[in-house]
Amino acid sequence: MKRKITLKHIARELDVSISTVSKALKNSPEISKDTREKVQAFARLYNYKPNNIAISLKNKRTRNIGVIIPDIVHHFFTTVFRGIEHYANDRGYNVIVCVSDESFDKEVVNMELLANGSIDGFIMALSAETQQKQDFNHLKELGEQGIPLVLFDRVTSEVACDKVIIDDQAAAQMATQRLIDSGKKRIALFTTESFLNVSAKREAGYRRALEKSGLGVDDNLIIRLPHQFEEETLSAAFFESQEFDAVLCVNEIFAIRAMRIAQELQRDIPGEISFIGFTDGLLSKYANPGLTAIAQHGEEMGRVAAELLIDRVEEEDDLEQELPPYRTCIIPVSLIERESTQLAPSKN
Amino acid sequence: MKRKITLKHIARELDVSISTVSKALKNSPEISKDTREKVQAFARLYNYKPNNIAISLKNKRTRNIGVIIPDIVHHFFTTVFRGIEHYANDRGYNVIVCVSDESFDKEVVNMELLANGSIDGFIMALSAETQQKQDFNHLKELGEQGIPLVLFDRVTSEVACDKVIIDDQAAAQMATQRLIDSGKKRIALFTTESFLNVSAKREAGYRRALEKSGLGVDDNLIIRLPHQFEEETLSAAFFESQEFDAVLCVNEIFAIRAMRIAQELQRDIPGEISFIGFTDGLLSKYANPGLTAIAQHGEEMGRVAAELLIDRVEEEDDLEQELPPYRTCIIPVSLIERESTQLAPSKN
């Protein structure tokens, strides 16, 4: 097996110095046409490719970006990831992924590992545990070390950095309003425990819509389900004990499961009960009936996050140039209407 | 912002040589207790961490593994990825992902990029296009360069390397047999165009079961759908034109969509028609009725792939030791029974 060839090999074979080879390969006018051609031919023949690691060491730039997400088997994150990956590749960057599994410790460990030279910057969504603990020292340290960071979706105001989010509150408010506009009076909310930033904001939007419309909030219509808990009795009981004609869910799985319970109880969808879920994933699309969903446009989110990050990484090269202030980009959501609702036409 | 600290900085501050610092940090007995403690204290204070890149350059080992998959927004690949990531992390490796988007060119470009020193080995599933073209030179080259490769799921016999697969043929045969055992006589197959290796094998298993049982194969009951094509008329027409009492689908989406068409035609599931799909993902689990599915245990597959790869990467360190022959691991599948079938109890 022919091991990777280096400048040194070429130099030795051709009986020139390493720097001559290096320059010749870059087509430097310093080198005679003759030598250039000789070197280039040889390099092509042996399929020479510069060693990324050596270049990284020299340039102190790896062209790798680190992505840390709570869970990879999750449609939304996966979609964002695709956006990141595509954009990064287009700009010549590779992506190193670590999964925090919603654990604070894994998040910290992974970041420290990558921060020691493996990457030029991070894109991440906070783990549930990190949000719960409200401990962001590992993120603040990045700033001190001059490693750019972009947070997306699960962000915090405690850390100064670029951010990409959707306006969760406005989205929930819009969805709730659309349900109200379609004549629904008693709208339930299926949400998670509230330490998740996004859930809290979605709840706020839901409340706001109800208040503004004059329907008012009935706290009995809000059910808080454990985050990853697979059990139906809680929600089934909720269906028995409360009266409602529409449901807003903070995620897709809650919506699918709620819809299924309704079907088992022989409720007509969307006539008796309408459903809207956050996250427009495969489940919404292929549900029967199709689930009306708030699309978060994860791919776009990833694209923007990667752009913010790479721009900043590359700005840092222009030494001591004033860096632009941190930005927060808000990705617009859209409501994908399917059979689980019968909405009046939107006003805009 | 305090930039990353290096051995050199420490050496200068403490007025000792770089090599002394290096040794002291490794607790080398060569160094006096005094110096060791002084150095270690200083290092801790300034949170010194060795630079990964420099170490990679020196060791010619990056502790990164490259994963190339056709699509990240795909439950099965995502599951395999999780298995890889977890196992790799446990052994101190990071994962660099590239997505081929089912394109041959992207596969080649990504691999070449990473192969220049960024990774110690590859884990990949072939893109559709690569399988179609049957061009595997980029993979063969890895062998020549001494870069270990593990193929999973979408493999080829053209390349000598470690492989991890499920026995697609046996799985399809088993599923078909179970349908037969439950009394079904006319079993349809929904598959893709046949250049996908796995589809071909699944079809073979389906045929084998029908032949062995004496039912025989009716080619009219096999429908070939475009791989990523989102249209229902083809399959709807199939439902109209053919009589069948069970359906085996080579993937989850086909199954969900077929099931939905059946529901729209008011067919009783599983009484009139039973359904089984490959890939036990979210859609199968949350479908209504739940879809009986062949679980490929992607996470286990990823774990095994990562183990094969890392073992081989690390074996290569033990210079000139005879490398073990290439292995092909077969991950057993299992049938997850849900409401879309009414199977007789399995014989084993």
Place this chain on the structure above:
DNA sequence: TTGTAGGCGTTATCAG
């Protein structure tokens, strides 16, 4: 036109 030397950060060898 070509080559030398130094450096990126680390480690290993060997000399002091």
Place this chain on the structure above:
DNA sequence: CTGATAACGCCTACAA
């Protein structure tokens, strides 16, 4: 016990 030196592969300012 400590330090100088060379090496990993590449680049570049400066010398020849």
